[in-house]
Amino acid sequence: MRKTMVVVLLAVAFVAASAQDVMRKEKDGTYVVNTTTLAQDVEGYEGPTPVEVYIKKNKIVKVLPLKTVDGPKYVAKVKKGMLTQYEGMNVKKGTVEEVDAVTGATFTSKAMQENIRRAVAYYKKNK
Numbered sequence: 001m002r003k004t005m006v007v008v009l010l011a012v013a014f015v016a017a018s019a020q021d022v023m024r025k026e027k028d029g030t031y032v033v034n035t036t037t038l039a040q041d042v043e044g045y046e047g048p049t050p051v052e053v054y055i056k057k058n059k060i061v062k063v064l065p066l067k068t069v070d071g072p073k074y075v076a077k078v079k080k081g082m083l084t085q086y087e088g089m090n091v092k093k094g095t096v097e098e099v100d101a102v103t104g105a106t107f108t109s110k111a112m113q114e115n116i117r118r119a120v121a122y123y124k125k126n127k
Contacts, residue, residue, distance in 0.1 A: 044111035
């Protein structure tokens with residue numbers, strides 16, 4: 001009985017820690033959704049393209065690309081040409097508008113778009 005209780009407590013702690021790794025709430029009320037585990041199956045040109053999506057009062061504040069094996073040149077293009085388009089976007093309905101991919105970094109762009117969609121869906125479901 002005691003062994004079962006320990007296993008259950010460890011499982012609950014693991015689930016709580018995993019959820020915290022995906023989304024956290026900052027002191028100012030901003031939610032930060034990290035897609036490293038949430039969208040690990042979404043790949044850009046070379047591999048996964050995780051992002052952190054900052055959401056406050058149902059609006060995207062910013063999107064930051066995280067470590068990826070996609071080349072820095074492609075990530076920089078996407079950061080400058082696409083990610084800034086999400087700033088101020090309303091997520092009230094649980095989805096985000098489609099923004100244009102960046103020419104010359106299409107795979108990375110489309111992968112980051114999917115990461116952002118998943119982040120917003122996770123935020124709406126779990127905030």
